[in-house]
Amino acid sequence: MTQPRPIRTVRGVRDILPGETVRWQRVEAEARRVFEAHGYREIRLPLFERTELFARGIGETTDIVEKEMYTFQDRSGESLTLRPEATASLLRAYIEHGLHVQPKPVRLYTLGPMFRYERPQAGRYRQFHQINVEALGEAHPALDAEVIGMLMELFRALGLAERLALQVNSIGDEACRPAFRERLAAYLREHAGELCPECRGRIERNPLRVLDCKRPGCQPLIDKAPSILEALCPGCREHFERVRGYLDALGLAYRVNPRMVRGLDYYVRTTFEVLTEELGAQNALAGGGRYDGLIQALGGPPDPGIGFAIGVERVTLLLGAGPDGPLPTALLIPLGEAALTALLPLAQAARRHGVGVEVAYGRKLRGELERAHRLGVPYVVIVGEDELRADRATLRDMASGAQRAIPLDRLPEELAALGRPG
RNA sequence: GUGAGCGUAGCUCAACGGUUAGAGCACUGGACUGUGGCUCCAGGGGUUGAGGGUUCGAAUCCCUUCGCUCACCCCA
Secondary structure (H helix, E strand, O other), X not given: OOOOOOOOOOOOOOOOOHHHHHHHHHHHHHHHHHHHHOOOEEOOOXXXXXXXXXXXXXXXXXXXXXXXXEEEEOOOOOEEEEOOOOHHHHHXXXXXXXXXXXXXXXXXXXXXXXXXOOOOEOOEOOEEEEEEEEEEOOOOHHHHHHHHHHHHHHHHHOOOHHHOEEEEEEOOOOOOHHHHHXXXXXXXXXXXHHOOHHHHHHHHHOHHHHOOOOOHHHHHHHHOOOOHHHHOOHHHHHHHHHHHHHHHHOOOOOEEOOOOOOOOOOOEEEEEEEEOOOOOOOOEEEEEEEOOOHHHHOOOOOOOXXXXXXXXXXXXXXXXXXXXOOOOOEEEEEOOHHHHHXXXXXXXXXXXXXXXXXXXXXXXXHHHHHHHHHHOOOEEEEEOHHHHHHOEEEEEEOOOOOEEEEEHHHHHHHHHHHOOOO
């Protein structure tokens, strides 16, 4: 009989092992705490939707829709897609359930896996995880600042603030962007010869993208290109100035980057990114912006909206390795069958008192003590024939080696007291 | 989708084209019968990613393929 070959993970997909889940739990818990302190509530969304939702919501000509979606037909022949981002789904739910009748802004957050068919790389996976925030139905610039401020507050709470940089920009709206786009394209056409081939191709398709080019050769030209900020219409200009004023009032450090361009088609006015220099090419930890008009484009009310997405993998990469996670307070070591039978209900009782307890099976005392030491468990309880005769357990402090006898029936309470140090 | 680098034990890595592919860590057992951290000994573990080719002989050279990594691209 031959051993079957083990099956391995699919490319670009990975397991998050126990040593790492500790960090994930921390990120998620801090996010929930910070967001809920701002009045945001969780919404949970399906992992797949009708393909059309993403085509309409993200933009037919974006890279995501054109070549990165996991699209398949279900048994009824309908075209479905694993979500490549969360905003479209969230807005669909907002519209479908009439959440727009709630007091505005409607503040929501969600988290979970997204799927994009890309070549994996440091900080980039085919199944990756985002934490999303969306604030819907309110156009006030203070909401932009609230959302951005909340994002930075989360990074501060995670101890990452000093290693990150916040950039903000305004990319105008339908009133001013088309004209700017033409001006920029005209400028680029004039200097097409000095641009890299990729950028030359972008001049007509999406000239704003040229501004985002990282090739050194294109930089001088980009530096001298017309700035979107000078081309903003009065409405966008005022909105951006007020957003900046509120950011200043919040005491947030940021850089205005007039060349920041975001990859999704739906953004208007405020856009922002949180960047790091520690993760190689995948330097964006979070990004977002305002998307007034998108909800209507998806068949909903004419409500404005703003939101962001955080890349959880990238955040946990930055957090680095930490403690391996919560340990039980005590390892209970029974010596023999009678002791095991006596300890099982006591372990259960201790857990009901809220203390973490692990029971050892079958090994010699020496081996179990060694295991307890290596696990880092602070206390060990030994129950053998001697203890059973006296109706006692031996409690050992692993750090000091000190031992004392405690009555068996007092064991759960004693352990619970140890589990609440200080 | 494009390019480059790399695939040897669970992990980190050795092995000039030449005997039966090794070491450290980890794991299991013993020295030590109910007391951890140290030390010593022993043991389990490998289709050298896979397939083909060259050769008397391949972990080593060649081709193909898969995977990983990094970068382009894109973005979280």
